[in-house]
Amino acid sequence: MLQERNIWELAEAYINNELSGDDKAALERRRSTDHSFAAEFQDCIDMLQALKGNAAQKKVRSILKDAHNELETPKAAPKQISNRRHMWRTAAVAASIALITSLTTYWVVQVNNKKIESKYSLLRRDLEKYKRSQNKIIRDIKEQTGSPYSDARYTATGFAITNNGFLATNYHVVEGADSVYIQTQDGEYHKVNVIGGDKTTDLVVLKVEDDNFKFSKYDVPYALARNKKMLGTTVFTLGFPQDEIVYNEGYISAVNGYQGDSTQYRLEIPAGPGQSGAPVVDASGNVIGLITGKQSQSEGITYAVCSEALLSLADSLKGEHKISLPRVNRMGRLSRVRQIERLEQFTCAIKVYKK
Amino acid sequence: MQGTLHTEQDLLKRLAAGDSRAIKSIYTSHYRMISGWIVKHGGGEQDAADICQESVVVLYEKSKSKDFQLTSKISTYLFSVAKNLWYKELQNRRTEILTNEPIEMESSYEDDLKVHREREIHYQQLDDAMEELGSPCNELLKAYYYKQKSMHELVDKFGYTNTDTAKTQKYKCLARLKKLFFERALK
Numbered sequence: 066m067l068q069e070r071n072i073w074e075l076a077e078a079y080i081n082n083e084l085s086g087d088d089k090a091a092l093e094r095r096r097s098t099d100h101s102f103a104a105e106f107q108d109c110i111d112m113l114q115a116l117k118g119n120a121a122q123k124k125v126r127s128i129l130k131d132a133h134n135e136l137e138t139p140k141a142a143p144k145q146i147s148n149r150r151h152m153w154r155t156a157a158v159a160a161s162i163a164l165i166t167s168l169t170t171y172w173v174v175q176v177n178n179k180k181i182e183s184k185y186s187l188l189r190r191d192l193e194k195y196k197r198s199q200n201k202i203i204r205d206i207k208e209q210t211g212s213p214y215s216d217a218r219y220t221a222t223g224f225a226i227t228n229n230g231f232l233a234t235n236y237h238v239v240e241g242a243d244s245v246y247i248q249t250q251d252g253e254y255h256k257v258n259v260i261g262g263d264k265t266t267d268l269v270v271l272k273v274e275d276d277n278f279k280f281s282k283y284d285v286p287y288a289l290a291r292n293k294k295m296l297g298t299t300v301f302t303l304g305f306p307q308d309e310i311v312y313n314e315g316y317i318s319a320v321n322g323y324q325g326d327s328t329q330y331r332l333e334i335p336a337g338p339g340q341s342g343a344p345v346v347d348a349s350g351n352v353i354g355l356i357t358g359k360q361s362q363s364e365g366i367t368y369a370v371c372s373e374a375l376l377s378l379a380d381s382l383k384g385e386h387k388i389s390l391p392r393v394n395r396m397g398r399l400s401r402v403r404q405i406e407r408l409e410q411f412t413c414a415i416k417v418y419k420k
Numbered sequence: 421m422q423g424t425l426h427t428e429q430d431l432l433k434r435l436a437a438g439d440s441r442a443i444k445s446i447y448t449s450h451y452r453m454i455s456g457w458i459v460k461h462g463g464g465e466q467d468a469a470d471i472c473q474e475s476v477v478v479l480y481e482k483s484k485s486k487d488f489q490l491t492s493k494i495s496t497y498l499f500s501v502a503k504n505l506w507y508k509e510l511q512n513r514r515t516e517i518l519t520n521e522p523i524e525m526e527s528s529y530e531d532d533l534k535v536h537r538e539r540e541i542h543y544q545q546l547d548d549a550m551e552e553l554g555s556p557c558n559e560l561l562k563a564y565y566y567k568q569k570s571m572h573e574l575v576d577k578f579g580y581t582n583t584d585t586a587k588t589q590k591y592k593c594l595a596r597l598k599k600l601f602f603e604r605a606l607k
Contacts, residue, residue: 073591112598119543120566121438125480129473132444136451229466276466282547403554 072102076109080117133277222304222343223247223271224355225280225411226289226379230255230273231388233375234342234415235357236262239269247273247413249280250310254416260386266328266374267357270382271415281410287344288394289372290351294330296320302334302356303405304343305414311340312405315365322368323358329368330354336367344412345369350396350404428494436483447476450495454502463506471509475502478536500529508533542605549600557593564590 075092078084084092096103223234232247239245239259246254255273262269294300294317301314315334322329332345336359343356354369379388396404434442454475455468463471475498482488490497550558556578563569563577571583580586 071588071591073594074587108598108602109594112594112601115542115546115601116561116565116597118539119546120568121484122477122481122543123566124438125443125477126473128438128440128443129447129476131440132447133451133469133473135444136448276464277469400554 072106072109073113076106076113080110080113219415219417220305220339221341221415221417222339222356223413223415224342224344224352224408225285225413226270226375226390227388228280228284228411230257230275230278230280231260231386232257232271232273232413233355233379234269234271235355235370236264236267236269237357238341238415239271239417240264242417242419244418245271246416246418247271248416249413250410257415261378261382263374263378266370266378268355268370268375268378270379270386270388272386280413283407283410284395285391285411286395286407287346287350287352287411288391289376290347290353291373291376293320293371293373294347294353298347298353300332300334300345300347300353301401301405302336302340302343302345303408303412304336304340304356306337306339308414310409310412315367317353318366322370323360326368328374329357329370332356332367332369333365334367335365339414342415344408346404346408350394350399350408428490431494432479432483432488432490435480436488438480443476443480446479446494446498447472450476450498453495454499457499458502458506461506462510467506467509471502471505474505478505478532481536481539482532497529501533504529504533545604546601549597549604552600553593553597556589557596560586560590561593561597 075084079089079092096106219238221234221238223232223238225232239262245257245259247257248254255275255278257271257273260270260272296317296319298317299314300316301312303310303312305311313335315332317330318333319331321327322331330345330353334345336343336356340356341358344352345354345356347353352372354371355375356367356369358368360366360368376390379390382388396407399407431442431446435446451469451472454472455465458468458471459465478501479494479498482490550561553561560574560578563574564571569577571586574580574586574590575583578586578589580589
């Protein structure tokens with residue numbers, strides 16, 4: 066009877082005190098005579114007890130976190146916005162279809178970006194047109210629901226540069242914003258503040274307002290590449306062109322970006338509105354840049370700001386905002402899906418609100 | 421006095437059982453005192469919260485041990501543990517402690533902290549091993565051991581034909597986890 070049972074089943078029943086008197090006696094006899102069995106059995110017990118102890122401690126830790134959050138005054142989350150997310154998305158999608166036909170290049174930000182860099186100034190008119198068409202759709206939604214639509218304007222993507230709440234995205238994403246929130250993997254909203262930015266390279270560093278915030282219980286698993294990668298390097302990206310995170314892959318198609326900009330790469334990778342700020346990662350898990358804009362006439366030509374520009378921006382931050390950047394890449398030996406799984410915890414949607 | 425001791429014993433029993441009201445009550449009634457001290461000694465709000473939560477975890481693990489008895493009041497214990505944890509943290513950060521207050525590391529609690537540190541390393545190794553396991557073992561074991569899902573729920577969630585298949589799969593996963601975990605522990 067005893068022999069037939071799986072050793073794990075036995076060990077589990079043993080630590081849960083579920084063995085009958087006879088079984089227990091038989092087990093103890095075997096443990097005292099069969100030493101290799103006894104050793105293996107002990108290992109199983111140790112393993113199971115570690116699992117259970119760890120599980121129980123995790124629960125206690127999460128209760129403590131709750132207790133701490135309850136101590137602090139509850140922060141107003143933009144709940145009403147999330148309720149209407151679906152309609153918002155429909156509006157954005159409809160409007161962006163109108164846009165794609167009329168533009169040559171545009172920021173990969175989801176919606177009506179008013180201010181455009183001068184080098185893209187030719188496009189401004191088209192964007193204004195796009196904006197009008199979209200505002201019309203938004204007005205329609207307003208009339209249908211009978212309540213004021215939220216003042217949310219864009220969604221984009223960001224990624225952590227430290228686990229305790231520093232993150233990077235594009236300058237144009239937050240430019241002129243009244244408030245910026247991120248939505249993390251668990252669906253939670255967190256308010257973020259702008260720490261520093263550089264309009265020329267189109268980069269901005271944000272920090273989650275809540276000092277207790279952590280993206281994950283693990284450290285940031287990727288490093289920011291310190292040198293420009295070579296032509297033809299295969300890359301992938303994670304971003305939020307929709308509510309759900311989306312994966313895409315491609316390669317570096319030119320080492321310089323839009324109009325020969327050396328702070329950018331030109332990539333051959335699909336990118337859509339909402340993917341501005343999405344991390345671009347090479348096969349070993351180094352972040353080599355972040356998506357900033359795309360050319361839409363030819364499908365797949367995307368521009369990304371390179372990571373060195375982000376490194377120099379982060380290095381220029383002083384005082385309490387001094388950041389120690391992730392230098393160790395711990396994703397090198399992981400399979401692609403595991404890399405994505407890790408990266409996902411540190412990639413978030415960015416929601417920008419304007420009056 | 422008798423009354424206080426009684427409630428403290430009771431509170432500790434519930435803490436050991438993982439009772440969430442007991443845990444929250446211990447945390448909230450000591451947070452101000454501990455965080456005030458940490459902030460006065462060079463820490464930020466985040467440090468204060470981390471240290472305070474860690475101290476309660478130390479007490480929780482201690483309360484679960486077989487021959488557990490607390491000779492001091494809960495507040496005395498938590499405060500000493502928190503101080504020790506914070507001094508250790510400051511040492512790690514190589515920050516000078518700008519205070520005249522003498523550093524009093526209480527030896528008995530020092531032992532508790534040593535046990536605690538070892539346990540944390542152990543659990544970290546387990547977490548790493550779990551990560552390395554990959555799909556579907558990682559999810560399966562997490563669902564069963566961390567989220568306390570029943571075998572029937574696992575059958576539904578992972579699409580096994582019946583609970584026996586799910587069990588067999590779970591044992592296979594455990595065997596793989598054991599190998600990865602023990603490799604790490606030996607390093």
